[in-house]
Amino acid sequence: MTVELRAAGLRLAYGDRVVVPDLSLLVPPGRISVIVGANACGKSTLLRALARLLAPRSGQVLLDGRSVHALPTRAVARELGLLPQAPVAPDGLTVLDLVTRGRSPHQSWWRQWSSADEQAVTSALRATDLADLADRPVDELSGGQRQRAWLAMAIAQQTPVLLLDEPTTFLDLAHQIDVLDLVVDLNRDEDRTIVMVLHDLNQACRYADHVIAMKSGEIVAQGGPAEVVTPATVEDVFDLTCQVTTDPVSGTPLVIPIGRHHSTESVAR
Amino acid sequence: MTAAAVRFRLAAPPVSGVLRPRLLAVCLGLGLLAFVLFCLGMTVGDYPLSVGRVLAALVSRGDYYDQVVVYDWRMPRALAGLLVGFAFGMSGALFQTITRNPLAAPDVIGISAGAAVAVVGGIVLGIGSGVGTQTLGLAGAVLAAVVIYVLAWRRGTTGYRIILVGIGVSWMCTSATAYLLARAKLHEAQQAVGWLVGNLNDVTWSQTTPLLLALAVLVPVTLVLSGWLRTLQLGDDVAAGLGTPVQRARFLLLLAAVGLVAFGTAAAGPVAFVALAAPQIARRLAGVPAPPLVASACTGAVVVLGADLLARLVVGLPVGVITGVLGAPFLLWLLARANRAGSGG
Numbered sequence: 001m002t003v004e005l006r007a008a009g010l011r012l013a014y015g016d017r018v019v020v021p022d023l024s025l026l027v028p029p030g031r032i033s034v035i036v037g038a039n040a041c042g043k044s045t046l047l048r049a050l051a052r053l054l055a056p057r058s059g060q061v062l063l064d065g066r067s068v069h070a071l072p073t074r075a076v077a078r079e080l081g082l083l084p085q086a087p088v089a090p091d092g093l094t095v096l097d098l099v100t101r102g103r104s105p106h107q108s109w110w111r112q113w114s115s116a117d118e119q120a121v122t123s124a125l126r127a128t129d130l131a132d133l134a135d136r137p138v139d140e141l142s143g144g145q146r147q148r149a150w151l152a153m154a155i156a157q158q159t160p161v162l163l164l165d166e167p168t169t170f171l172d173l174a175h176q177i178d179v180l181d182l183v184v185d186l187n188r189d190e191d192r193t194i195v196m197v198l199h200d201l202n203q204a205c206r207y208a209d210h211v212i213a214m215k216s217g218e219i220v221a222q223g224g225p226a227e228v229v230t231p232a233t234v235e236d237v238f239d240l241t242c243q244v245t246t247d248p249v250s251g252t253p254l255v256i257p258i259g260r261h262h263s264t265e266s267v268a269r
Numbered sequence: 270m271t272a273a274a275v276r277f278r279l280a281a282p283p284v285s286g287v288l289r290p291r292l293l294a295v296c297l298g299l300g301l302l303a304f305v306l307f308c309l310g311m312t313v314g315d316y317p318l319s320v321g322r323v324l325a326a327l328v329s330r331g332d333y334y335d336q337v338v339v340y341d342w343r344m345p346r347a348l349a350g351l352l353v354g355f356a357f358g359m360s361g362a363l364f365q366t367i368t369r370n371p372l373a374a375p376d377v378i379g380i381s382a383g384a385a386v387a388v389v390g391g392i393v394l395g396i397g398s399g400v401g402t403q404t405l406g407l408a409g410a411v412l413a414a415v416v417i418y419v420l421a422w423r424r425g426t427t428g429y430r431i432i433l434v435g436i437g438v439s440w441m442c443t444s445a446t447a448y449l450l451a452r453a454k455l456h457e458a459q460q461a462v463g464w465l466v467g468n469l470n471d472v473t474w475s476q477t478t479p480l481l482l483a484l485a486v487l488v489p490v491t492l493v494l495s496g497w498l499r500t501l502q503l504g505d506d507v508a509a510g511l512g513t514p515v516q517r518a519r520f521l522l523l524l525a526a527v528g529l530v531a532f533g534t535a536a537a538g539p540v541a542f543v544a545l546a547a548p549q550i551a552r553r554l555a556g557v558p559a560p561p562l563v564a565s566a567c568t569g570a571v572v573v574l575g576a577d578l579l580a581r582l583v584v585g586l587p588v589g590v591i592t593g594v595l596g597a598p599f600l601l602w603l604l605a606r607a608n609r610a611g612s613g614g
Binding site: 014015048051052053072073074075076077078080081082083084087088089090091092093094096097098100101102104105109110111112113114115117118137153154157 | 274276277278282283284285286287369424493496499500502503504506507509510511512513514556557558559
């Protein structure tokens with residue numbers, strides 16, 4: 001069920017402030033792409049544009065060759081899912097109710113709980129390990145469970161492409177890994193194309209098939225983690241000197257930053 | 270907090286959905302209670318009638334004079350109470366859901382204040398004396414809504430900005446109303462204040478019929494549009510991701526909410542606190558996360574009819590005074606609770 005998502009000549013701006021001047025991108029279908037970059041480099045803006053939340057000044061976002069802004073928004077919602085940063089559920093909304101709402105692009109007013117809906121919701125709850133908490137209000141869950149509930153909603157939408165804006169924000173390390181592992185499951189088991197924004201470079205290296213490094217609204221480098229995450233690129237993108245070694249667990253690049261303090265004698269400044 | 274839901278699916282016709290037994294029971298119970306209050310309201314007056322005689326007159330039986338009293342004299346008022354409460358309750362539920370804020374109600378965000386300044390201006394300055402209070406109230410409410418929407422627009426609107434701009438507009442209109450009252454003649458001021466508190470005393474069919482016709486259109490339209498509320502409640506970005514045309518949906522839903530409150534205010538004045546309180550009462554009765562539209566509307570009807578009955582039986586005051594007296598402590602309680610929870614409620 002892979003769908004090709006592509007950006008062509010995107011110019012993105014808020015008012016007079018141009019954030020992304022001219023950007024083209026082909027998201028590798030069926031892979032996990034991670035967008036990295038310093039604060040305010042335009043990575044979330046790019047994700048919002050890919051999700052059609054932000055209309056480009058020029059250029060377009062193409063889903064299998066069709067412009068997402070020209071297609072009916074409900075039709076796009078059956079192909080392209082989105083989980084924004086830190087969403088908030090109304091008080092008292094249960095996990096089951098939230099996840100069921102992920103089905104809305106597939107529903108009509110007389111068909112609110114088809115067997116396809118039930119199957120999608122059940123499997124999303126199972127995938128996120130929330131079946132036992134289905135009747136609990138979302139606002140009473142822990143941070144990690146809450147983020148899993150929102151992910152379950154996005155999973156139940158059953159879109160071939162899933163866009164995640166910093167899905168690990170506000171989670172402790174164990175829950176971050178939990179969520180990222182879940183994303184890999186979605187990619188491997190269901191062949192979904194994933195695009196996510198992550199802050200942690202090492203997690204990006206471990207979980208991405210394709211890393212997209214952005215600076216000032218432009219893509220500086222993209223490709224496999226080992227190609228992209230080098231001391232030179234990190235210096236360019238984050239203005240940070242570092243060493244890159246190998247993650248002993250995953251074999252992917254591991255970035256060790258060099259700050260102004262705490263370096264041993266052997267580190268060349 | 271959240272009550273049980275029953276999920277059902279029929280093979281033919283291929284209909285499926287979620288039923289909430291408690292919500293259904295609450296709607297039925299409130300609807301019944303509203304009908305009882307509607308009938309009771311028609312028994313009270315200079316010519317006392319029993320409930321039995323009111324019911325007989327309603328189905329066109331019984332004494333001819335009873336029928337005249339019920340249909341020509343008392344039903345306009347009772348029906349106006351029912352419809353105004355229904356409209357305010359539903360409108361409040363819409364505003365609160367769209368803005369995701371339990372404090373958002375047409376009387377907080379300036380719609381009612383807009384109607385008030387237009388009506389008081391009409392009475393005091395004699396502007397549009399030909400068009401009447403009703404039309405002025407309607408025009409004022411709609412104009413205030415347009416001003417709020419336009420001022421809140423920055424490449425789209427957000428619920429938060431609508432509330433902030435609305436509060437500003439509300440204060441401006443309230444100041445203007447106060448100025449007009451200050452320079453009014455005594456009898457004008459009396460007439461204006463009588464309208465400002467919300468009043469069913471002098472309602473006739475000429476106020477009730479337009480309201481009935483407006484609701485016959487607005488309520489079904491609102492219910493059809495309300496499907497969008499399910500996703501809008503999750504925030505603009507999530508709703509957009511789920512395929513909701515956020516700006517169009519919010520505009521149409523706000524239009525319906527403004528229409529409901531404008532026609533209600535035109536008929537009876539801004540009956541205080543009903544639009545604010547009814548949705549929150551209904552939400553707690555039904556045990557659902559967001560104000561349920563029909564249950565909120567029924568709650569509004571019960572509150573207005575009950576307050577009007579109380580006003581006439583016990584104290585002889587306009588209905589808006591009673592809802593205000595009962596509503597103010599409720600608002601304080603809501604605020605205290607919202608602060609404790611550390612969120613919007």
